Amino acid sequence: MLEDKNQKKTSLASLGEFKLIEHLTKHFTISQESTIKGIGDDAAVLDFKEKKVVVSTDLLVEGVHFDLSYMPLKHLGYKAVVANVSDICAMNAQPTQITVSLAVSNRFPLEALEELMAGITLAASIYGVDVIGGDTTSSQKGLIISITALGEASLDEITYRNGAQVGDLLVVSGDLGAAYMGLQVLEREKQVFQVNPNNQPILDDYTYLIERQLKPEARKDVKELLEKLEIKPTAMIDISDGLSSELLHICKQSHVGCNLYEEKIPIDPQLINVCEEFSIDSTTIALNGGEDYELLFTIKMDDYDKIKHNPNFTVIGHMVAENEGTHLITRANTKIALKARGWNALEE
């Protein structure tokens, strides 16, 4: 539905790899103090001084992780960076650099890669990360993007999944489930379009959900927000696969159980409306829908007063002893065992 048949097309073969890399990377600038040498030599050189370095990497494959029929390339580039930066934020660290590697088939003209790089460049500048290297190669079929993100933090700032303790409060940033329902709306419109290509989708009622799907943001601000509140999180993870699944990771690695309260889970009003339209339970979506890139973390019970009225955060439960299990307490006050379904399992 987004294809423009009149686009200018320059074949990648006409440029060759070195010209292509030069062309795609010419706009990158360096802003991090820790970057001594970025693109342009055999390797980048970094200096983190007394800070520790956190590293995370991610691979995105066309047809598996994204669908270019409704995902504009610029958005894809942006989202690929966000997903990686989010993992650095989930360590309570400051994202600093990324490397970007691409494998592309010859069906992509240069202009398509420029769009992709425009999204990557925009995200890099918004999140303040330097693009310090990468690679390009050809693929037999489709587009593959691999991004590695680096970040810095002092040893006592770094927050693992395994630090939650019995009695800690469970907190989440933002709201949940919108990105997954945004994807459902886009999938539905794609099917409508395939039946009738003249049918232009009307998406006004879904703008928030679609934005959450196509242009998510990493919660780089949370580290600073918590510092200002003088709260040190005890465990942290980002929500890429869904609240249940991420919460169970924290519980398993911290050797604790949890009580999660259904009525506390933050859900946007637009999500509630669209779930009604699709006849899906919004709690199920908030629990299992992925790609929200919010942060889920635990804090000491004593910090409750510092966070309780903060609009960025919602306390959604607390940690209990491991032998008490992992439960959702429903609005009807029944206790259900939490399951990690993840967002892919919702397709069944």
Ligand SMILES: [Mg+2]
């Ligand atoms: Mg993660």
